[in-house]
Amino acid sequence: MTDPQKPIPAITPQLAPFLEGAKRQELIIQKCGECGTYRFPPRDLCSACLSNKSAWAKVSGKGIVFSFTIMHQVYHPGFAAEVPYAVVLVQLDEGPRITSNLVGVSPRNIRIGMPVTAVFEEVSDEVTLPKFAPT
Amino acid sequence: MSFTPNIAVAGLGITNQGKVYDRNQVGLAVEAVRLALEDAGLERSDLDGLLLNPGLSWNDGGMGAFQLQQALNLRDLRLSATMNAGGATACAMIQHAAEAIGAGLAHTVACVFSDAPLKPPKPKDAKDGKGSGSASAYAFAGGLDAAYGMFGINARYAMVAQRHMHLYGTTNEHLGTVAVTQRQWANRNPRAQFQDAPLTMEEYHRSRWVAEPFHLFDCCLVSNGGLAVIVTSAERARNMSQPPVRILGMGQGHPGGDPMETLTSGAVLAGTQAFRMAGLETKDIDVVELYDCYTFTVLVCLEDYGFCKKGEGGPFIADGKTAPGGALPVNTGGGQLSSFYMWGMTPVSEAIIQLRGEGGERQVDDAHVALVSGNGGILSTHSTLILGNQ
Numbered sequence: 259m260t261d262p263q264k265p266i267p268a269i270t271p272q273l274a275p276f277l278e279g280a281k282r283q284e285l286i287i288q289k290c291g292e293c294g295t296y297r298f299p300p301r302d303l304c305s306a307c308l309s310n311k312s313a314w315a316k317v318s319g320k321g322i323v324f325s326f327t328i329m330h331q332v333y334h335p336g337f338a339a340e341v342p343y344a345v346v347l348v349q350l351d352e353g354p355r356i357t358s359n360l361v362g363v364s365p366r367n368i369r370i371g372m373p374v375t376a377v378f379e380e381v382s383d384e385v386t387l388p389k390f391a392p393t
Numbered sequence: 394m395s396f397t398p399n400i401a402v403a404g405l406g407i408t409n410q411g412k413v414y415d416r417n418q419v420g421l422a423v424e425a426v427r428l429a430l431e432d433a434g435l436e437r438s439d440l441d442g443l444l445l446n447p448g449l450s451w452n453d454g455g456m457g458a459f460q461l462q463q464a465l466n467l468r469d470l471r472l473s474a475t476m477n478a479g480g481a482t483a484c485a486m487i488q489h490a491a492e493a494i495g496a497g498l499a500h501t502v503a504c505v506f507s508d509a510p511l512k513p514p515k516p517k518d519a520k521d522g523k524g525s526g527s528a529s530a531y532a533f534a535g536g537l538d539a540a541y542g543m544f545g546i547n548a549r550y551a552m553v554a555q556r557h558m559h560l561y562g563t564t565n566e567h568l569g570t571v572a573v574t575q576r577q578w579a580n581r582n583p584r585a586q587f588q589d590a591p592l593t594m595e596e597y598h599r600s601r602w603v604a605e606p607f608h609l610f611d612c613c614l615v616s617n618g619g620l621a622v623i624v625t626s627a628e629r630a631r632n633m634s635q636p637p638v639r640i641l642g643m644g645q646g647h648p649g650g651d652p653m654e655t656l657t658s659g660a661v662l663a664g665t666q667a668f669r670m671a672g673l674e675t676k677d678i679d680v681v682e683l684y685d686c687y688t689f690t691v692l693v694c695l696e697d698y699g700f701c702k703k704g705e706g707g708p709f710i711a712d713g714k715t716a717p718g719g720a721l722p723v724n725t726g727g728g729q730l731s732s733f734y735m736w737g738m739t740p741v742s743e744a745i746i747q748l749r750g751e752g753g754e755r756q757v758d759d760a761h762v763a764l765v766s767g768n769g770g771i772l773s774t775h776s777t778l779i780l781g782n783q
Contacts, residue, residue: 265539273537299537325559325653327551328605333544342602345543347552347653355651359541370559387540 264336266382272300275314280386285376287354289315298354317352319376320393324349328365344368348390362391400491401630401637402780403501404433404623405745410733411586413617414513418450422507423464425619429503433623434634437465440623442472442499444490446482446736448508461505472499479769480684481645481659482506483737484776488643490624500625506738507619547612550771551604554689557656558606560704563692565606567707569597571688572610572730574716579727581717581755586614587731611688613729620738622745638748641762642671642779652772656704658690659775660697660766667764667777675699678779679760680747681721682740684768685728694766695723698777722757737767741778748782 269277276298279286288297290304291311303310326346332338344365349355360368361377374390381387406428408421416424422445430437445461447454457475472493478485483506490502538544557563576592579585592610600609630637646662648655668674675698683694692706700721701709715723726732726743733739744763746752752760761783767776 264542267537267540325552325556327548327555328602329542329544329548330602330604331547334539334542337542340542342605343542345541345548345552355653357538357541357543370556381540389541 264381265334266385267387269384276300277385279314279316280378280388283378283386284316285319285388286314286316287350287352288312296350296352296354298350298356317350319388321348321350321374321390323347323360323368323370323372323374324355325370326368346374346390348374356388359389360391361389399627400494400640401625401627402487402622402640402745403625403630403633403635403637404429404435404621405635405742406430406432406619406621407584407742408507408619410584410616410618410735411614412511413509414511416509418448418507418509418619419460419464421509421617421619422461422505422621423619425507425621426461426465426503426505429621429623432635435501435623437467439501440467440503441470442490442493442502443467443470444472444486444502444504445475446477446486446504446506446738447475448506448510448736450509472502478647478767478774478776480686480737481647481767481769481774481776483735483741484643484765484767484778485645487622487624487640487741487778488645488776491640491643494624494626500629502624503621504624505619505621506735508735509617510615511617545604546771547607548604550687550689551607553653553656553771554606554687556653557689557693557704560656561707563704563707565598565608566594567692567711568606568611568688569594569608570710570713571685571691571715572597572608574710574713574719575685575724575728576731577716578725578755579731581753582726582732583753585727585732586616587727592731607687607689610730613686614731614734616733616735618733618735620735620742622738622741636749636782638745638780638782640778641781642667642669642673642777644670644777646775646777647773648775656693656772658693658697658768658772660694660768660777663766663775663777664698667779671779673762673779678762678764679722680725680744680757680763681715681723682744682747682763682765683724683728684737684740684766685724685730686768688730690768690772691723691728693772694768698764698766717755725752725755725757737776740765740767744778744780748780
């Protein structure tokens with residue numbers, strides 16, 4: 259369990275399939291029912307073909323670090339003990355980019371292009387968050 | 394190319410900037426318009442258009458222009474709109490005014506920005522935020538990004554800069570050069586919040602990190618203040634108090650997609666259009682006033698306007714050519730990093746000051762043509778003005 263003071267995302271209708279998937283240790287994102295393009299964060303319509311047909315689909319959980327930043331400023335007390343910490347943008351093999359954290363690597367050793375794989379971290383009884391670890 | 398409206402900026406009003414606590418955003422906007430009218434030698438009744446870019450403190454500000462009209466007691470306007478394209482709005486408002494004037498739909502338009510996000514410091518014994526109910530105090534921290542500790546635009550922009558560094562070899566020394574040279578300009582600007590604070594490269598590197606690769610001095614200021622310009626036909630402007638500053642070219646560019654992928658702003662599209670309309674090239678520009686929410690944005694926009702090749706913004710400015718006395722003066726008032734942050738109105742106002750020859754200690758010799766940019770979101774929206782005094 260991580261520091262319980264960190265903000266925990268609400269299980270909104272939009273995010274529910276993603277968070278429920280994470281609870282089952284699966285990375286689940288939207289996939290267009292028309293053209294098959296994956297997308298994240300959730301959106302009503304596909305930006306590639308504008309179809310409103312979509313389903314949630316399990317993805318490989320594999321990707322690369324597309325970019326990252328090391329946060330030094332405390333914006334929320336839940337992160338006060340962790341600064342400086344890194345936030346990464348992972349490009350999934352399926353295409354979409356997802357904001358997350360890396361586990362098992364110090365911020366100084368993060369590199370753009372580093373291959374990573376999804377791991378799952380339980381942050382409350384209800385919510386598990388996908389994070390990533392170096393592959 | 395065929396549309397070359399003969400439009401000019403005839404008035405400029407700048408309120409006190411920075412820690413101004415004695416009035417709110419509406420009061421600051423009213424004062425900016427009053428100052429701009431005085432500057433142009435006009436009365437309120439001479440205005441028939443009002444465009445407002447509401448800052449953060451206007452909240453959603455949807456009816457801001459009407460609110461401002463009432464506060465100014467303006468009657469029978471023929472043009473009114475609240476506009477928001479982020480940092481691209483200032484130049485876009487002036488473009489919209491020029492289009493309306495060119496089409497005969499209005500003749501004299503005030504374009505206004507104001508904001509008052511800074512609050513007065515609390516007395517020492519007042520309770521700080523620590524004990525207050527964190528649920529309400531951190532209501533902004535909803536959603537997934539917050540769960541990962543991703544807060545604010547600094548972090549997202551920093552990720553774009555990180556990729557620029559990775560792909561092109563841009564360094565913190567390059568970013569620092571922007572911060573240091575702009576501070577040199579600010580030290581010559583009596584309106585600059587940092588006029589009395591020189592900045593060395595060593596101090597830049599020592600300044601605290603906000604979100605790597607951004608130090609504190611890579612990020613723009615926050616200011617309370619108001620700023621207005623009066624746009625009218627060049628013909629009318631000739632009978633007003635100030636030497637007219639003509640609009641030679643203008644354009645917008647909103648590239649869409651993911652800037653993290655392209656590392657490119659809308660300046661490519663907006664600049665091409667504006668240069669074509671003006672019949673000018675980068676070598677014809679005497680002063681460059683770029684929207685600088687971050688040091689990094691200056692490098693990207695110099696690349697995207699074609700002052701140097703893509704990816705070479707860092708090495709391009711490393712020799713100090715953008716500093717006072719340099720071959721390509723950039724952000725000659727200190728910019729939003731070091732003078733004051735009125736969204737895109739800061740670069741607009743500095744171009745007007747330079748083209749009028751009112752720059753005092755920071756005046757650039759023979760400044761006849763200025764390039765002004767506005768850049769909103771994360772390289773998301775962009776607008777360009779090319780202004781001239783001849």
